[in-house]
Amino acid sequence: MPNTFLLYGSYGYTGNLIAEHAVREGLRPLLAGRDETRLRAQAQRLNLDYRVIPLSNAAALDDALRATGLVVHCAGPFVHTWKAMVEACLRTGAHYIDISGEIEEFEAIVPLDAQAKQKGIMLMPGAGFDVVPTDCLAAHVKQRLPSATHLKLFIRGVGGGVSRGTARSGIENMQRGGRIRRDGKIVSVRPAWNVETRDFGPFDFAQDKRGPVKLVSIGWGDVSTAYHSTGIPNVETYMAFPPAAINLLKLMRVIGPALYNKPVKCLLQSLLRFRPEGPSEAQRTSGFSLMLAEASDGATVVKSKQRVPEGYQLTMLTATAIAKRILGEDLKPGFQTPSRAYGADYILEFAGVTREDIA
Numbered sequence: 001m002p003n004t005f006l007l008y009g010s011y012g013y014t015g016n017l018i019a020e021h022a023v024r025e026g027l028r029p030l031l032a033g034r035d036e037t038r039l040r041a042q043a044q045r046l047n048l049d050y051r052v053i054p055l056s057n058a059a060a061l062d063d064a065l066r067a068t069g070l071v072v073h074c075a076g077p078f079v080h081t082w083k084a085m086v087e088a089c090l091r092t093g094a095h096y097i098d099i100s101g102e103i104e105e106f107e108a109i110v111p112l113d114a115q116a117k118q119k120g121i122m123l124m125p126g127a128g129f130d131v132v133p134t135d136c137l138a139a140h141v142k143q144r145l146p147s148a149t150h151l152k153l154f155i156r157g158v159g160g161g162v163s164r165g166t167a168r169s170g171i172e173n174m175q176r177g178g179r180i181r182r183d184g185k186i187v188s189v190r191p192a193w194n195v196e197t198r199d200f201g202p203f204d205f206a207q208d209k210r211g212p213v214k215l216v217s218i219g220w221g222d223v224s225t226a227y228h229s230t231g232i233p234n235v236e237t238y239m240a241f242p243p244a245a246i247n248l249l250k251l252m253r254v255i256g257p258a259l260y261n262k263p264v265k266c267l268l269q270s271l272l273r274f275r276p277e278g279p280s281e282a283q284r285t286s287g288f289s290l291m292l293a294e295a296s297d298g299a300t301v302v303k304s305k306q307r308v309p310e311g312y313q314l315t316m317l318t319a320t321a322i323a324k325r326i327l328g329e330d331l332k333p334g335f336q337t338p339s340r341a342y343g344a345d346y347i348l349e350f351a352g353v354t355r356e357d358i359a
Contacts, residue, residue, distance in 0.1 A: 001328045004028045006068040006094075008053070008085065009075025011038040013278035014099055014128070017316040018072060019046060025320055027327075030068055033075060055084040058091075065094035070326050072319055073098035078105045078125070086123060090115055095326050096123045099315050101130030103179055103186065106224035113335040122331045124341060127322045128315030131221040132338045132347060133308045134237075134291060135229055137355070138222060139344035141295035142230035144302045144357065148295035151232045153222055154198050154215050156240035159287025159310060179219035181227050181235040192249035193217045196238060200290045200305060201358065215240045216249055229337045232295065284313040288352070303359035309352045317350050 007022070007029035009015045015033075022029050023046055031043050031050035043050040053060045055075075065071060065088055075081050078100035086109060089096040100106070106125050116123045126132070134153050142148055178189040194217040220237035227235055241249070279287065287310030294303050308314055318338075325331065325342070332341045339346065347353050 001324075002069070003327065004030055004068050005070040005072055005323050005327065006030050006032055006064050008032045008071055008073050009081075010050075011035060011042045012074055012076075014312055014315055015074035016042065017312060018074065018099075018319050019048070021316045021320050022323070023048070025324065027320070027324070029072070030064060032064060055081060058084070058088060061085070061088040062092050065089060065092040068094065070095040070323060071097070072127075072323050073100075074319075076100065076102075078102045082109070082125070086112065089121060089123070090119055093119050093121055095121050095331065096125075097127040097319065097322055097326070098125045099128035099130075099319055100125050101128075101221035103219055103221060103224045106221060107186065110224075110228065110335050117334040120333050122326065122333055122336055122341070124322065124336045124338070126221050126225055127319045127338065129289075129308075129311035129318070131225045132318045133289070133306060133314065133353070134220070134222045134293075135225050135337050135339045136344050136347040137291055137293045137304060137306050138226040138232075138295075139229050139339035140355070141293045141302050141304050142232060143344055144304070145295045145297060145300060147297040147300075148230070148232050148302075149298065150234040150296045151226055151230065152196075152236045152238065152294045153220065153226070154196075154200075154238045154240070154292040154294075155220070156200060156213060156215070156290040157287070157311065158290065159283055178217050179223045180217065180237075181223050181233065184227065184233040186223060189217065192246055194236070194238075195246060198238075198292055200292055213240045214243065214246060216246050225337045228335075229339045279310065279312060284310045286310075287313070289314075301359060302357070304355060304357045306347070306355045307353065308347065309350070314350070321349070 007019055010019050010031040031039055031048055032053045033039055034054050036052045039050040051064055073085050079102050082105045086096055109123050109125055178193045179186055180189055195214055197212045197214050199212040215238035218239045222237050223235050289308050291306040
């Protein structure tokens with residue numbers, strides 16, 4: 001099995017986690033990105049090769065992809081970076097996975113399915129925390145209720161944190177507001193469009209925090225991918241937030257437009273340099289996420305819950321594992337979601353994941 005792939009955006013917080021884990025797994029990723037200083041330091045530390053490649057340099061991208069045959073794309077915001085990389089993959093016949101959770105990117109890649117199949121390559125955006133675990137959970141409840149017409153996914157993080165890159169993507173996309181899927185179509189809704197309360201119930205872990213929590217509707221990547229994985233035409237996704245954060249999201253309905261202009265976005269982006277690059281190792285290893293999926297057909301409701309490792313920790317694991325599968329020629333050409341390529345139970349292959357049917 002080949003042991004190399006192109007890791008683009010390797011020196012970002014999540015890219016670096018993937019690089020380190022890939023080396024531990026016996027892989028030799030070719031590090032790439034725009035910043036030679038950071039690339040050189042990372043390559044020396046990990047004893048890996050690197051290439052300085054701006055996304056605007058199509059020839060250099062093509063050379064790197066021909067040399068590796070697979071890219072794990074980690075440079076966001078993906079709404080700005082996916083197109084050049086995917087087009088290069090289509091030119092060169094290289095497989096593409098990324099760690100995005102951006103609905104617009106997913107939906108833009110879907111129509112490239114036929115081209116990818118013709119080239120014999122797999123295009124899988126969302127190979128990290130967003131959307132591997134929720135996509136597999138959605139596919140699982142669909143198997144339990146094949147007649148399902150409505151799907152709700154609820155996510156609650158415990159511990160962990162947000163990296164600068166994730167925050168940067170959030171700022172870039174904040175004007176898009178919320179999204180749901182209704183009758184097969186993605187529909188924009190106002191911030192905090194809906195708030196629901198759920199009790200995730202007891203899980204077998206030391207930091208068990210029981211009781212009902214409030215979750216607010218968000219435009220999680222599954223608004224796109226769950227439809228393609230399950231065919232369920234109505235999809236809503238929710239994230240647990242403290243009451244103060246939910247109130248702030250509601251306030252965004254009024255003040256939001258004033259924040260969407262370029263000067264304000266630039267100011268918010270500049271403030272990110274005062275944040276930690278991402279969660280500490282202790283936060284990653286002790287944190288976790290709880291997930292609940294509810295599928296209904298108007299008469300019957302099925303519910304399944306899931307516990308997974310902290311988001312960045314899980315992204316490190318899933319992105320590397322999917323890359324290894326592709327290198328071993330375990331793949332399906334065309335646009336794919338994690339569950340379509342590897343099944344609803346794929347997430348159960350990872351340590352620290354449990355799933356339970358509760359209704």
